[in-house]
Amino acid sequence: MDQIYDFAVIGAGMAGASLAAELAPLAKVIVLEAEDAPGYHSTGRSAAFWEECYGGPGVVPLTLGSGPYLAENGFLRPRGALYVGREEDKPALDSFVDRFADTGVTIERLGRSGLAERVPHMHADWTHALWEPACADIDVAGLHQHYLKSIRQSGVDLECRARLADAQLNDGVWALQTEQGSKVRAKVLINAAGAWADPIAQLVGLQPLGIQPLRRTVAQLRVSPAAPDDLPLVLDINGNFYFKPDNGRLWLSPHDEIPTTACDAAPEEIDVALAIDRFEKVTDWTIEAVERRWAGLRSFAPDRLPVYGRDAEQPEFYWFAGQGGFGIQTAPAAAKLAAQDLLNLQADRFTQNIDRSMYSPARFSQSVSGQARANL
Ligand SMILES: Cc1cc2nc3c(=O)[nH]c(=O)nc-3n(C[C@H](O)[C@H](O)[C@H](O)COP(=O)(O)OP(=O)(O)OC[C@H]3O[C@@H](n4cnc5c(N)ncnc54)[C@H](O)[C@@H]3O)c2cc1C
Numbered sequence: 001m002d003q004i005y006d007f008a009v010i011g012a013g014m015a016g017a018s019l020a021a022e023l024a025p026l027a028k029v030i031v032l033e034a035e036d037a038p039g040y041h042s043t044g045r046s047a048a049f050w051e052e053c054y055g056g057p058g059v060v061p062l063t064l065g066s067g068p069y070l071a072e073n074g075f076l077r078p079r080g081a082l083y084v085g086r087e088e089d090k091p092a093l094d095s096f097v098d099r100f101a102d103t104g105v106t107i108e109r110l111g112r113s114g115l116a117e118r119v120p121h122m123h124a125d126w127t128h129a130l131w132e133p134a135c136a137d138i139d140v141a142g143l144h145q146h147y148l149k150s151i152r153q154s155g156v157d158l159e160c161r162a163r164l165a166d167a168q169l170n171d172g173v174w175a176l177q178t179e180q181g182s183k184v185r186a187k188v189l190i191n192a193a194g195a196w197a198d199p200i201a202q203l204v205g206l207q208p209l210g211i212q213p214l215r216r217t218v219a220q221l222r223v224s225p226a227a228p229d230d231l232p233l234v235l236d237i238n239g240n241f242y243f244k245p246d247n248g249r250l251w252l253s254p255h256d257e258i259p260t261t262a263c264d265a266a267p268e269e270i271d272v273a274l275a276i277d278r279f280e281k282v283t284d285w286t287i288e289a290v291e292r293r294w295a296g297l298r299s300f301a302p303d304r305l306p307v308y309g310r311d312a313e314q315p316e317f318y319w320f321a322g323q324g325g326f327g328i329q330t331a332p333a334a335a336k337l338a339a340q341d342l343l344n345l346q347a348d349r350f351t352q353n354i355d356r357s358m359y360s361p362a363r364f365s366q367s368v369s370g371q372a373r374a375n376l
Contacts, residue, residue: 045296
C-alpha cells in the first residue's frame with residue numbers, strides 16, 4: 001500500500017493493455033482487471049478485421065495510424081473488403097464514396113462481374129460493389145498477447161480478479177479498493193473498462209458521458225460449398241449483414257446493435273435466425289450447421305467517436321473508452337495518442353495525422369452533454 005503508481009488502468013482488454021504498454025517505459029503502472037484473465041469481454045469476441053472505413057470518417061485517422069504498426073509487427077493478413085448493394089442501393093454506395101472522399105482510404109467501384117468474381121454465391125440482383133483492397137484480418141489474440149507481454153516485461157503490475165469497487169481522490173492521490181479487498185494508490189485513474197466505462201465514472205462520482213453498450217452477434221457456419229479462403233469481408237451497404245471466411249467456415253453477423261447494460265453478453269437465438277434468414281436471401285450457399293455463436297458488446301459515445309482524454313470536471317480521471325466496433329483496428333495509434341497526452345510527449349509517425357481534440361471528453365460538456373446526459 002506504500003507505493004503510489006503514476007497510473008492505475010481499469011480493464012485489461014485491448015484498450016487497457018495497449019495503453020499500459022505505451023505508458024510503462026516512462027511510468028509506474030498498475031492494471032486492475034475484474035475477470036480471471038484479460039480479454040474475456042469485447043476483446044475476445046471481435047470479428048478480427050482491419051477495415052479502413054469502419055467506424056466512419058472520424059475514425060479513419062486512428063485506423064490508418066494503426067495500420068503500419070499492425071503490419072510491421074505481423075498482425076495483419078490481407079483479406080480485402082466489399083461493400084455490396086443492388087440497383088436500388090446505388091445512391092447509398094455513392095454517398096459512402098462521397099463521405100470518405102478526403103480521408104485517404106482506397107475505394108474502387110466494381111460492377112456485377114467484379115463482384116461475382118470475388119463472391120461466388122451472391123444472388124444476381126447484387127450488382128454493385130465497393131472494393132477496399134487494404135482490408136485485412138487482424139490476429140487479435142496475438143496483438144493482445146503482444147501488449148500483455150510488453151507490460152510484463154516492463155514491470156507493470158497486472159492484477160486479475162480485481163474489480164474496482166471504490167475510488168476516493170485525496171490530496172491528488174486516488175485510493176482505490178477492489179471488490180476482492182486489494183488497495184492501490186495512484187495519481188491518475190484511467191478508465192479503460194469497455195462497456196463499464198460509464199459505471200466506472202459513476203462509481204467515482206463523476207458524470208457519465210452516455211457511452212452505450214450495443215450487443216453484436218456472430219455465428220460460425222459450415223456451408224456447402226466450403227467458404228473459399230480468399231473470400232473478402234462482405235458487408236451490406238445498408239448494414240443488414242456481413243460475413244467473412246475463417247478456415248473454410250463463414251463468420252456471419254446480422255450487424256445487430258441491441259442496446260443493453262454492461263454484462264457478459266450472450267447471443268440470442270432470434271439474432272442468429274435473423275442473420276441466417278438475411279444470408280439465405282442474398283446467397284445460394286447451403287448452410288449445413290451453425291457450429292458456434294457468440295455475442296459481445298460494442299460501446300459507443302453519443303457521437304460514435306471514441307473518448308480519449310482527461311475528464312472535464314476531474315483531470316486526474318482519464319477516459320479511454322467508447323471504442324465501439326473499431327477498438328482492435330485502432331488500438332496501436334489510440335494507445336500511443338493517449339500515452340503521448342498523459343506523458344506530454346510529441347506525436348510520432350503513428351499519431352502525427354490525428355487531431356486529438358476530436359476525441360476529447362470536453363466535447364460533451366460543450367455541446368451534446370445536455371442531451372446525452374438527459375438520456376441516461
Ligand atoms: C462481435 C464483435 C465484433 C467486433 N469486431 C471488431 C473488428 O473486426 N475490428 C475491431 O477493430 N473491433 C471489433 N470489435 C470491437 C472491439 O472488440 C472493441 O472495440 C474492443 O475489444 C474494446 O476493447 P476494450 O478493452 O475497451 O473492452 P473489453 O475487451 O471489454 O475490456 C474491458 C475490460 O474492463 C474490465 N472491467 C470492467 N469493469 C471493471 C472494474 N470495475 N474493475 C476492473 N476491471 C473492469 C472488463 O472485465 C474487461 O476485461 C468487435 C466487437 C464485437 C462485440
